[in-house]
Amino acid sequence: MIWHQGNIGEHSNRRPFGITCPRDGSLNRLSVSTSWNARRLDRGADVVDSILSLGIGGLELSYNLERAVAKEAAARARERGAPITSLHHPCPMPQGFSKEQASGEIYNPASLEEEERSLAEKSLLETLDFAEETGVRIVVLHAGNIPDARESESEMAELFKRGDEAWIGLRDELLRERERRIAKHIDGLLRVLDKVIPRYERAGISLAIENRYYITDIPSLEETDMLLHRYPPLLYWHDTGHGRARACWGLEGEYDALNEFRDRLAGYHLHDAEGARDHRAPGRGDIDFSKVFRLGGTEGKALVLEPGRWVEEDDLKRGMVLIEDILARCVVRDPRGGL
Template sequence: MYSLSTCWNSHRHTDGRLMLREIRSLGFDYAELSHGIRISLLPGIFEAVDAGEIRISSLHNFCPLPMGVDRAAPNIFKFTSEDPREREMAYRQTLKTFETAVRVKAPLVVLHMGKVDMKDYTDRLLEMAGAGQRETPKYEKLCAEVLEKREKRKEPHLTAAYELLRRLIREAEARGLRLGIENREALEEIPFETDFPLFFREFDRPSVVYWHDTGHAQIKENLGFIHHGLHLEALADRLAGFHIHDVSFPGRDHLPPGAGGIDFAALAGLVKPEHIKVLELGPWVPTADVQRGWEHIRSLWGET
């Protein structure tokens, strides 16, 4: 199935039903409720779903937004926090996402797992890559530094996140939900690109699946940390779905497919009809470009 994320249009709507009708008017049978859904949009969303106007493919945590938050904030409460109060808020808000997913009959919730507490190397490396400095000794030194520091500091954050995830798995399974663990673009966020195989051995159950973000993977390739296609191939047996967006080198993402540098054709052999395929486009993307991007990806990945 193909779906369109509400990250494209939730900001300009005050009525959730009209928000979903706009997506349906483009030809999408499904929408993903993204992490910018204000509580005030829920009544209209429920009306649209109950009336059969559109179906919900997935939700992106946290959905709806926590009280008092009026803009997308998927990392406002981190699973990896060393503050137990923040982790408890992450747990409670994720449970609210689960309840919303059940209410709209969505089968899957996409999760961010958190980050290691360290300085941000990602933006600096993106800046250097954009300036043509990827092959310089300074760039290589920074890459080695981030790998060393995040490895040294990860254990307490992994312990916290994994304990919280185990609690959430029990709640998700009781509700018949799957949890999509998303690959992230920031080098400080977990699971690290090298740790995904270990992660899925640790959580070897059908309710915990891999969610592949094409833009995030391409940014990691642009920085020199993975090969996009090989990374996806290594996790294909746990793959449940995609966030689809393109990237202009090195890191301008959430562009429509075909507007950036991702070789979507090279990934096509790993895409199956049963995968959930969500276009996750920036709110600045014109409607005509949304349609062109959807046509482009279907021409490469198939109609279903």
């Protein structure tokens, strides 16, 4: 059962519908995530300069920046007057990991193992410290997963992409496995969030939970609703490619989360997808970004391009122009009243 936003009550922080095209201010400037270029560059200054050379306004510091690199990148952004719209946890990357190992789930906050949850909690607080140090107001979170399913999930995705209907049987198997195991993992996640969300709230920094790609990822649409209901300070972060993938798997409609959680939406990871093949430059797939912005709005929300590291610079520039053109023309109407 989906709790609708009216159930969240006085904490829902509703915003009026209407025209929501970008205005001046760092949250309304298009940004690019360092997930695009950090793996191939060693210096934080080079990471920032490479992104700003695109003509972009700002950047998101992602989970693939070692501590020294992240600090240098933040200093370079400040020097050049470029806003850092968000951090993607864990940022900086925990010590002992390489850029090749970088992941939004280096530590699984929904793990059944107390030690791993403690490490996830520690990294969330380290990211909070870095947000305070750099003046960033939004931290994006991957909320974990049910372990040991990635191989089956990847196989399902490849079968789907090849048009092999065998993917359906594998999906149904994964759904049954998820149903059997999910409760204990949600309990583990809540134990972590119960500790870290009050710390974020006291610091005046928003933690935003991202929609994810795979079936055994957390949260589902229903779980997102539960989490937003349980934690009034928690926000939602919408990844356009992940929304498409979850629609491909038949889990929910591509735009359902935007309809449900618009009033708690902190921002977007913007990338295109063809079927379930995501992290393409806008214009290299068939996601309807006009509809995304009509449903989710743009005013006061972070707009972060998150192309795959394989995306060519020229493609990314064309994608930026496409998104900027859509934003310049966007007029939002209340989706509950129809488009």
